[in-house]
Amino acid sequence: MxxxxxxxxxxxxxxxxxxxxxxxxxxxxxxxxxxxxxxxxxxxxxxxxLGFALARSRESVWVETTKLALIDLLEGEGDLKREAPLSELLSQKTGLPYSRLSQLFSSFEGMSIEQYFIGLKIEKAKEWLSYETLNISEIAWSLDYSSVQHFSGQFKKVTGMTPSQYKKSNEKSRMFLDQIGEAR
Known part of the structure; x- marks a missing residue:
């Protein structure tokens, strides 16, 4: 949920x-x-x-807690421009060492925590581009990218088009944040 x-x-x-x-x-x-x-x-x-699943193992609960923490961070309940590294934040949320959490996440989701978080950030960027609430520079800054070029490169790697091309496109495919990773 x-x-x-x-x-x-x-x-x-x-x-x-x-x-x-x-x-x-x-x-x-x-x-x-x-x-x-x-x-x-x-x-x-x-x-x-309803499209939900019951998490029965401790491991699946840790993975879901990680996903929720990342979504909360992205949706503004955290600070993307945080002082502590993401690994530290996730370890605090789950009570697990990051190395263990990372291994669990990869085995359950088939992707790394970093890849998952990039997917979340790109979906958020697609939302902002679709609604034209922010320009590309503001989006890159809001999503804590080091530069517009880094953001644009990552956006193109994930979507196959640049943020400008996506913004101009009539076909703006998007995913719900809880579906990130399911398409892989």
Whole structure:
């Protein structure tokens, strides 16, 4: 779950299943009591219909926590121009050494944390280019690129076109942030 509508959908599902829960947050449900396995199976099936999955292993929870932390950072709940390195931030969020987290992430997602974060940043750039809210220099700066050239090069490597070409294009394909990595 990566948006308020996702939270509302899961809350609605839980209410329709008449189950007690404390709250639903991005990526997690806090239950009043430990749910029974029979409920979890039914809940998992209904989540799948909504396009969500239930994370059952510690490893998958760490990977999802990493993805949510990166999305939060990108969506403004963090500071892209942060003082601490990204590796330190993610280690703090998950409680794992970055080397272990990086290995887990790669094995679960088939890409590195850095590749995933680049994908998130490029999707955010595509959003801003589509809505023409920022110019290319402002986008590069907002996404913490060292230069417009670096941003443009990375954008072209990921999308096959420059930011200017994308902006002028009639076909502006985009992905939801929670779908980054699924197309690989």
């Amino acid at each position: 990566v948006c308020p509508r996702c939270v509302m959908a899961v809350e609605g599902l839980l209410k329709s299943m008449k189950v007690d829960f404390d709250r639903v947050e991005l990526g997690q449900v806090l239950f009043s009591h430990t749910p029974e396995e029979l409920f979890l199976k039914a809940f998992e099936e209904k989540l799948a219909v």
